[in-house]
Amino acid sequence: MNELLTAEVLQRPIAEIGMSKEFETATETLRIRTLSQLATKPISEVEALPGFNLLLIHEYISFLESQCLGELIKP
DSSP, X not given: OOHHHHHHHHHSBGGGTTOXXXXXXXXXXXXXXXXXXXXXSOHHHHXXXXXXXXXXXXXXXXXXXXXXXXXXXXX
């Protein structure tokens, strides 16, 4: 994927990219505004964040893969 498009997707506010209300609430509580803030963390760290569960992890991974950004997923 084009690096410019990747950056654009990752920098858009989570509230604008079509994530579930539960995902929005969990990230808002943690003051995470964009996916770029999550993309720097391994999935094990994201899963350990307060308010995150396996459904939200699945939603996050599915979104990244749907945007051809699966290579950003760190175990």
